[in-house]
Amino acid sequence: MTISPQSVARIGLIGSGWIGAFHAETIAHRIPGATLVGVADPQPGAAERVAGPLTGPLGEPRAYLEAAALIADPEVDGVVISSPAFTHTDLVVAAANAGKSVFVEKPMALTLADADRAIAAAASAGVHLQVGFNRRFARDFAAAREVIAQGGVGTPQLLRSVTRDPGLANPGAVKPWTIFLETLIHDFDTLNWFNAGARPVEVFAMADALVAPEFKSAGLLDTAIVTIRYNNGAIATAEANFSAAYGYDVRGEVFGSAGMVTAGDLHATGMRHYSSAGAQSPTARLNIDLFHQAYTDELVAFADAVRGKAPRRDSQVPSGHDARAALEIALACIASVDEQRPIALGQHS
Amino acid sequence: MTISPQSVARIGLIGSGWIGAFHAETIAHRIPGATLVGVADPQPGAAERVAGPLTGPLGEPRAYLEAAALIADPEVDGVVISSPAFTHTDLVVAAANAGKSVFVEKPMALTLADADRAIAAAASAGVHLQVGFNRRFARDFAAAREVIAQGGVGTPQLLRSVTRDPGLANPGAVKPWTIFLETLIHDFDTLNWFNAGARPVEVFAMADALVAPEFKSAGLLDTAIVTIRYNNGAIATAEANFSAAYGYDVRGEVFGSAGMVTAGDLHATGMRHYSSAGAQSPTARLNIDLFHQAYTDELVAFADAVRGKAPRRDSQVPSGHDARAALEIALACIASVDEQRPIALGQHS
Amino acid sequence: MTISPQSVARIGLIGSGWIGAFHAETIAHRIPGATLVGVADPQPGAAERVAGPLTGPLGEPRAYLEAAALIADPEVDGVVISSPAFTHTDLVVAAANAGKSVFVEKPMALTLADADRAIAAAASAGVHLQVGFNRRFARDFAAAREVIAQGGVGTPQLLRSVTRDPGLANPGAVKPWTIFLETLIHDFDTLNWFNAGARPVEVFAMADALVAPEFKSAGLLDTAIVTIRYNNGAIATAEANFSAAYGYDVRGEVFGSAGMVTAGDLHATGMRHYSSAGAQSPTARLNIDLFHQAYTDELVAFADAVRGKAPRRDSQVPSGHDARAALEIALACIASVDEQRPIALGQHS
């Protein structure tokens, strides 16, 4: 496959769940220079349901039952993987081996060995490997990172990252350790990215099932606070909860020797209403509302990479190594909860 | 020309200045179900410069020197007019007469007679006529309008609309009365839209050249405050200035018997920075930053109309009648400044 | 009467309505170096009702039926006048003639002749004369004034001042022109103070009875927007309404060649609440909540003057001349509404 910088990025999507369907629509409609050429989903009819309404000037995206067939399609330049987490690594490896650029939703892997395998496959094939840490592309988080990079907070000393999801529809369907491996992994990446150049060295986690305590015995953890010590001295907290009554709440804060920067806004818009009840305004309810622009821009960066363009800013595009670094913290959290003690990083690699 | 609801909207653009170029990029990249098929500009090479980089799956948009040729092109379903203001009416009429849907940048006309001519042409041809009052599509303004429509402020009593542009590069090139006809016309529409169902009955304007006083003798007015009385009793102010040091500042406020709603946010993002200098954060510098989403969504609504879909919300899409109503206020402002007295609406129609 | 800088300021209060009662409590409890020594009110028992609970270490404040008796009391160093507006000028003159420092609630006078009379009496007696434009002492308004004074907005071009009161309990009791003479007079002073060094030259007012339209025929105006042109080119609006559903709303804004400054916050505290209903927080409901600190600090400044101390910042303490300047605008508003045209200042002096 040859890529010329000016060609259109022909993208195939694997996994047509709700975030997959949203990515499909983004690729079809909102990415200059990208086309959705195919959708793969093992469930009969699922790929068609997503592809049908997204017919573009080049016709309808093809539907596949087998991810392998989509990967093998010579008209697919890049693959977006949004299937269930446990399938990610194998699909990254297969796509990389086929010479395709890869965008994989987080988590890229569930073990460090798998993370290494994915990284190695991409490196060996020389393909672009990007991970779905979309928060890096949110305008306020990106602006915060810039302030940090320009020295606006000095040396980071205290960091915080928060993720609160708007609801827990089906507590019984949540796999054990999801809060660390799939939710807080965003926060771990954000903290690593904000505290660039530093390495986490110690992790302590407290977690519980407070939203749905009746599922705790089945392994549910829906609330957690993690403390992370970095080798530059900075101490960070990451916290998550699966059921925010007011919507989708993602915030970040970095405090250092020269100041503080914050990112994250709970309001849906700049509209404010004042009445006999006081001041009031709507809050953001869905991640695809709150991060609409970020979900678009991460795929703009991916499409640019597929078309042979360099990413606009290297440090913004999350790599396989970034996925591994966040995973290492998530795995330490699991150990910390299991052993009820702080975990030194490195010993669980 | 037959339109089926599922077809792609094939759009031609007239006028390739900077807002025209931005609309072209929006149509080419950010509008589901729309394609940019042509660009017309009388300046040799100008249309090509815009069209070239926007080559899509169906090839490169065609370039025309003559707007008439673009309008006549049978592969053009809808026309977006972003040429200089004085050309707008004739182009609306020509496009309507050719049976094309029309999106025209504000102001649609510079006289009420022209406004009536444009409205009549669209009505007679049965085509969709939409005006570029993009502010209606900004999320916070749209949310404010919803609150008003749902009774959240009760009966409007005091309204305010503000437009401050970030700079006045070439004061000598500003046509007389621009501040009313091209700038505040946005605010007049916003106020009419917020105070839906009411009719402006009296207008008083104070204006001056405070940014570039040396151009006042040549007719420049760069600062203005307009007071408008409506027939439901509400009193509104609209204010404009051509040179805000901090960027692009657009805000609205409606106060009524049950409360107040505000729209408009000066901050570029939700990022906040705190340092020894205090709290600080970047402001929005360009209208295409501040209204990026609004500029997209007004053309999404237009593309939907071209494809035969009804607009999502009738009251949101600005019509030829809305353009005429705003123009009537602008013309009264001119009379008010000339005669230094309040002007009753109706007498200058 | 001799004043030594270290003595306690012995203050007598005239008028024990609700703002009088609040001032009495402020003087008794919150002003270092001041003591409330007497209260005068012509209504039998009224002064006693205020004075009784405010017994201090020196005993209970004396009660008077006659203001003249309080003024004549040799143990009264300074007089605070908070009786009805029409009594203000005569009381200022009487107190000044008795050599007492005078703090008078706004408006100091209802005619320019009376204003001149008050100013002359204070000048002739060499006593301190201060007017109750408390907004100047509100921390955010004072900070805004500082930014302006330091050049932070450059040359003012557009100004705005807003007053919305929380309710109109008894529309029939409101004297004609109250909205200009007693409410917006605050805003006129604020605008003059923000635009220091400039002189208002033209005034246009629109006003109506929108809150209680049934009282319009009796002369009620409860809603108004005033436009003021200054001799430095700046154009200002002042707006008022007597019934804000959400509480007490006072805001200011100054825009100029180098930027903008705003003051005024609708929130009662920094607390914010987020729930399934979205974001919400209480608003300030009463002027004595919103301006608690300002009401205290204006009397701290007065007590300092009584004790022979210079005011901390000359430009902050509103003088008789400031009262006259604000009144001149209020009177022009009345003429403008009467004659339905802009009024040049000077012709109605």
Next chain:
Amino acid sequence: MTISPQSVARIGLIGSGWIGAFHAETIAHRIPGATLVGVADPQPGAAERVAGPLTGPLGEPRAYLEAAALIADPEVDGVVISSPAFTHTDLVVAAANAGKSVFVEKPMALTLADADRAIAAAASAGVHLQVGFNRRFARDFAAAREVIAQGGVGTPQLLRSVTRDPGLANPGAVKPWTIFLETLIHDFDTLNWFNAGARPVEVFAMADALVAPEFKSAGLLDTAIVTIRYNNGAIATAEANFSAAYGYDVRGEVFGSAGMVTAGDLHATGMRHYSSAGAQSPTARLNIDLFHQAYTDELVAFADAVRGKAPRRDSQVPSGHDARAALEIALACIASVDEQRPIALGQHS
């Protein structure tokens, strides 16, 4: 000593350091119904320096070298203790034994045994014992507590309390464990108060000397994050740092099953400035600015208690038991840092 509800509270102050001097001024000037009758400080001349300028209508406060003499003074009804921390318990006990009401700055004690001793002395004497957790009286924190008490956040699940001081003038003078015993003890009380009815059961602390690392070997800890698990499942973090470049930063946040409430505002006033540099506004620089109202209102509550009035809201006034509960967490933090593990509460009592 008999107390009648209407008498003036005669208050003596022990310790004339900077917070003592500030309390003295507050008592002398800002507390209705209170008088400062004496100041004790062992350093010759120190008490006089504070008392001199605070001469009131009853004359100059008396100065003492011996706290015992002040406590024994029959004209002292209540004692405010703001001497160094290690002296607090003995002074509380002495004042209680003398039948005086006691206000003691935090920490009331440095060991649980001392805390018990102070509580027992006050109980045995039947005197009011109040601790200087002023944050409870800050308007936004108090409003947040109200929202929680009314069920506005449902069951608390995640809490956060932050204290960042504006500077670390003399790192060498900071006693070991100050960050837990004197700084974060505020946050521990705030968290306990917000999560009323729950009991902390597990504590984990990470701390370091990041501001002044050269003093770490001498025992300095200037940065800390503490995680606390409560017996209602809620998990809290408390964080502190001794050197915020932007001023004094105190914030709280409580998230629960029904929503979230936040308190704390970094801005000095509601003024906002916009210029070519963007948006900017001053931040609060000193705790006596940020908490001016809270420092006053805690002493208003104390004076009310001295005069025999019940506190306005029982749950707002911090008791000896509250001081003990916060201390228990601080001591667990010390153990956690020493042993580098989570500490179960109870075992270190």
